[in-house]
Amino acid sequence: MTDLSGWLRQGVEAVEAWQRSFADYPAHPCQQVDPDRFRAAFAELTGRLTENYPFFHPDYAGQMLKPPHPVAVAGYLTAMLVNPNNHAQDGGPATAKMEREAVAALANMFGFDTHLGHLTGGGTVANLEALFVARESHPGKGVAFSAESHYTHARMCHVLGMPGYTVPVDAAGRMDLGALEDLLRNEDIGTVVVTAGTTGLGAVDPIHDALALKDEYGIRLHVDAAYGGFFTLLGEEESVDTRPWRAIAGCDSVVVDPHKHGLQPYGCGAVVFADPEVARFYHHDSPYTYFTDADLHLGEISLECSRAGAAAAALWLTFQVIPPTRDGLGRYLAAGRRAALGWAELLADSPHLELYQQPELDIVSYFPRRDSLSAIDAASARVMTDGMRAGRDPVFLSVLKVSAADFARRHPAVKADVDGARLLRSVLMKPESEARVDRLHRRVEALADDAG
Structure with a gap:
């Protein structure tokens, strides 16, 4: 049995020891909480939490929900006590470095030789960022996605003011590339979203075949692997068709949600771009934020501002214990x-x-x-x-x-x-x-x- 309580005690003790290394100071009176009031409120909280479905149990076979791994919980709660903000280096110097290392592991998992990326609150924002870069790199052009793709793509096209085109699917729920090519010939499309694991049926689009259209039509190819991305760790030993997964390395961007199959708590998504030069599309300035590092801060390559450094700590710790390899995760x-x-x-x-x-x-x-x-x-x-x-x-x-x-x-x-x-x-x-x-x-x- 996992000793989660023991791990959490270690985390609390480590943070308290770090806090004691600084000058002592008196706590402000407003920090005091009435113990009876807390006990009553906490009892109500724990009671109301029992109104949830038992996501932890294997007899819960409903939605895409399960508790995070205890390793991730220990990493998240320990870092949460420090409460770093990974928007900028001075907001979370330790966890910003962890985020870069964890994202590099994700990029390596997908076979990217170079990359630029960061964590997000989830797949919705991660896909928004990918489509934002698509709009900036192919201005005025539309986005094509399959009829079985996540509804976020149509929604984000609306948010970004981009035309969205729905592509029919075949009898297995995968994008029909013949229908896609008809669209590419007749419409002004700059980006195609292929899905590695639809959220309805778990279908994987033929990414390897879509790659042939990339150069021919001058399109960006974005992979929404929010749900299925970690299945790239499997191979022929598990009777998996590895061709779509290997093809991701030749695409322009990929989204994956570690809070699904990466054993993480909500919210932990990620977007990874193959070309680091897309950072130019994020250019902005802040009069008080970006002064502690000559390199790009995570906030300078993200549409989100404040982001929990605890999410990066949890993912980093998980990857140290359960690496994103076939024999690990x-x-x-x-x-x-x-x-x-x-x-x-x-x-x-x-x-x-x-x-x-x-x-x-x-x-x-x-x-x-x-x-x-x-x-x-x-x-x-x-x-x-x-x-x-x-x-x-x-x-x-x-x-x-x-x-x-x-x-x-x-x-x-x-x-x-x-x-x-x-x-x-x-x-x-x-x-x-x-x-x-x-x-x-x-x-x-x-x-x-x-x-x-």
Whole structure:
């Protein structure tokens, strides 16, 4: 069992020892807190936190949520006691260096020979930054992204005043490059966003094939790997098609969220550019901030200003203990993917459930066997609801709404009596899920059978 409390004590003691190395001073009276009032408020806080779903438990197979690794918690909370701000070197000299080292590890993971990058509050801001650089480098041109890409791209195109173009997907939810090329021939597009792990199905766009279009059409190629980026650590040993992942090294930028598969707490995203010269697009000045280092401060290559140095400390410490390698962090990814593939095999033989499409990463999509879309929709909703309400033995799932056309491409025999339907969706991010799949499958089968 991880001794998290012991690690946290070490962190508190280390920070207190550092604080004692400076001149003593009396605490201001306003720092005093009434102990009874604190106890009452804290009791209410901990009580209200129990209203959350059990994200830590392998029977929680719903959204992309799980607790951070205890190593990351220890690093975050220890640095939080110092409360550094990684906007500028003088706001967090130690954690700014940690951030640069952690981002360099991410760039190396994706195969970038050179890079410029930093941490962000999450994938939304990281993708905003990538599209901001795209706008500045290709002014007046639009952005193309797949119909299965994250909604943030359409939203950020609106924020940045850029035309956004949706590209159809194939029967596996991957960007249709034939349709993309038609767009590139007929529209003024400067940037194409390819996705390494869609948040709905976990599909990976054919990045390696999209690279051929980069030079031909003079486009930027940005990879949204917020969800799936760390799967680049896996390889042929895990029966992974490595071509899209290796191709990221030839793209212009990539986004990844360590607060998903990197074992970090929210919020910890990252954007990495292959060309350090994009720093020119961030140029700005501050009359009181950037004076302690001749090199570019992290705030000078970021749209965000104040950022928690604790996030950098947590990621840095995690990478020291669990490095971003196949034998380090890759073991966590491999376990989740094995869980998804194992569940897919069980679904293939199930009389009550049917696999929607073969998983690529660790997301499994499936539905109760029914003869019409309306019946599938109703049964899926009931399975999810009944699973959450199952007393002391609940199962937590999520649903994914798909169109009748997308469903028919995969399962044409089902009667399309409505425009779309909700399916069941399970995200198996926790390595413990691998040993739980058989039990999860039996529980969901029973729920589907009872759903009528």
